Amino acid sequence: MPSVYFQTFGCQMNAADSDAVRALLSGRGFELCGSPADSDLIVVNTCSVREAAERRAKSRIAEFAGGKKARAGQRLWVIGCMAERLGDKLKEEIPGVDLGAGAKQMERSGEAVEAHFPKGGAYVGINANGGCDVSGVERLSPPLFSKAAVTGFVPVMRGCDNYCAYCVVPYVRGNERSVPYEAIESTVKEKVGSGVKEITFLGQNVNSYNHGGIDFPELLSRMAGISGLERIRFTTSHPKDCTERLVGVVASSQKFASHIHLPVQAGSDRILALMNRKYTAESYRSLLDMIRTRLPRADITSDIMVGFPTESDAEFRETLELVRCARFTTAFMFAYSPRAGTAAASMEEGISKAEKMARLSELIALQTGITREIYDKTVGEELEVLVTERQQKRDLAWMGQDAGCKRVLISCEGLAAGTILKVKAVRSSGMTLIAEC
Numbered sequence: 001m002p003s004v005y006f007q008t009f010g011c012q013m014n015a016a017d018s019d020a021v022r023a024l025l026s027g028r029g030f031e032l033c034g035s036p037a038d039s040d041l042i043v044v045n046t047c048s049v050r051e052a053a054e055r056r057a058k059s060r061i062a063e064f065a066g067g068k069k070a071r072a073g074q075r076l077w078v079i080g081c082m083a084e085r086l087g088d089k090l091k092e093e094i095p096g097v098d099l100g101a102g103a104k105q106m107e108r109s110g111e112a113v114e115a116h117f118p119k120g121g122a123y124v125g126i127n128a129n130g131g132c133d134v135s136g137v138e139r140l141s142p143p144l145f146s147k148a149a150v151t152g153f154v155p156v157m158r159g160c161d162n163y164c165a166y167c168v169v170p171y172v173r174g175n176e177r178s179v180p181y182e183a184i185e186s187t188v189k190e191k192v193g194s195g196v197k198e199i200t201f202l203g204q205n206v207n208s209y210n211h212g213g214i215d216f217p218e219l220l221s222r223m224a225g226i227s228g229l230e231r232i233r234f235t236t237s238h239p240k241d242c243t244e245r246l247v248g249v250v251a252s253s254q255k256f257a258s259h260i261h262l263p264v265q266a267g268s269d270r271i272l273a274l275m276n277r278k279y280t281a282e283s284y285r286s287l288l289d290m291i292r293t294r295l296p297r298a299d300i301t302s303d304i305m306v307g308f309p310t311e312s313d314a315e316f317r318e319t320l321e322l323v324r325c326a327r328f329t330t331a332f333m334f335a336y337s338p339r340a341g342t343a344a345a346s347m348e349e350g351i352s353k354a355e356k357m358a359r360l361s362e363l364i365a366l367q368t369g370i371t372r373e374i375y376d377k378t379v380g381e382e383l384e385v386l387v388t389e390r391q392q393k394r395d396l397a398w399m400g401q402d403a404g405c406k407r408v409l410i411s412c413e414g415l416a417a418g419t420i421l422k423v424k425a426v427r428s429s430g431m432t433l434i435a436e437c
């Protein structure tokens with residue numbers, strides 16, 4: 001059988017896209033391979049959202065391209081956002097890439113696979129050396145390739161119309177388009193039928209989902225009725241589309257995780273306007289109040305950026321103040337880096353790299369302290385945990401996630417991935433809760 005090795009960079013949408021391409025390839029007889037050197041096809045799914053992510057992907061692709069000589073007929077595919085952004089330049093920059101398929105083409109990945117590997121074809125040149133080391137497959141990121149996956153991703157919309165000034169996503173993923181309801185429903189039912197207990201609905205701007213008169217709150221309400229689906233999550237929500245009706249739906253059923261990821265990015269109104277975020281710090285705070293009234297135990301998480309062009313020290317301190325008040329359970333924090341083609345790329349930055357890094361360290365220290373306090377405060381509480389995977393380093397230890405977004409380590413006998421059980425949190429490591437049955 002021909003074999004394929006996947007390397008996926010970036011967000012959960014990329015993980016879902018890789019999963020879809022893997023399914024198409026496995027329908028053509030490909031088996032997963034744990035070692036790039038032994039595989040007939042290498043697929044690298046790339047991220048473009050930050051410069052560092054592109055650098056990492058390029059260096060890995062160059063490594064794979066350099067290793068192709070050692071395996072006759074090996075092919076190298078690069079898909080995703082960086083492939084979209086670079087277009088034909090990708091093959092010029094890294095000779096050895098056989099196919100560059102951008103993120104906008106992901107809905108047509110079936111056609112690309114069919115063009116290269118027609119159903120029933122002999123795949124000439126593929127598998128010239130035979131044999132594939134599968135020993136590393138377990139190490140590939142779950143739930144992608146885990147046979148016992150109990151969690152799954154389902155993209156419900158793609159692209160974005162928001163054009164935040166710093167963000168390359170609308171350019172590389174295109175405008176918003178929502179998946180028809182029937183396709184979502186059948187994908188969810190198929191996943192649930194294969195043992196998946198928890199689905200995360202994905203979209204760059206998931207709460208702007210709208211297809212055939214069904215909006216996101218309506219989609220979620222319908223999904224909650226699917227039998228066998230135990231837990232529902234979604235990401236990423238834009239604050240401007242996070243309505244009381246949506247939060248009401250989340251509060252209406254225990255099936256919804258008590259977790260909302262709501263990127264704030266900055267705490268200064270001037271910076272938020274420059275970013276084109278379409279809300280103010282005050283309206284964001286009101287939104288948090290509304291969510292906490294409806295969902296008092298909810299984990300709220302966020303994305304926060306420091307060092308946007310012209311951000312002053314006083315404006316950065318407004319971000320710190322908002323973070324202090326918001327008490328996010330966790331946050332992705334990063335320093336601004338310009339992305340070619342975006343509105344912010346043509347702005348004068350006016351902040352040194354050292355200053356950006358100092359601000360980032362200060363923000364991380366503040367948020368880490370808040371995260372620790374929230375985890376510590378949970379000790380003694382009863383949690384409902386979905387067990388997701390065995391913890392490799394310890395006997396009898398399993399990892400799971402509570403009904404919010406907290407990681408939980410459970411040590412007890414007789415567990416299996418997919419079990420949902422009530423446990424008591426007995427200790428906190430600041431980023432993980434340790435629980436007993």
Ligand code: SF4
Pocket residue numbers: 160161162163164167168169170204205238
């Ligand atoms: S909402 Fe803004 S940050 Fe998010 S994907 Fe769209 S443009 Fe990018």
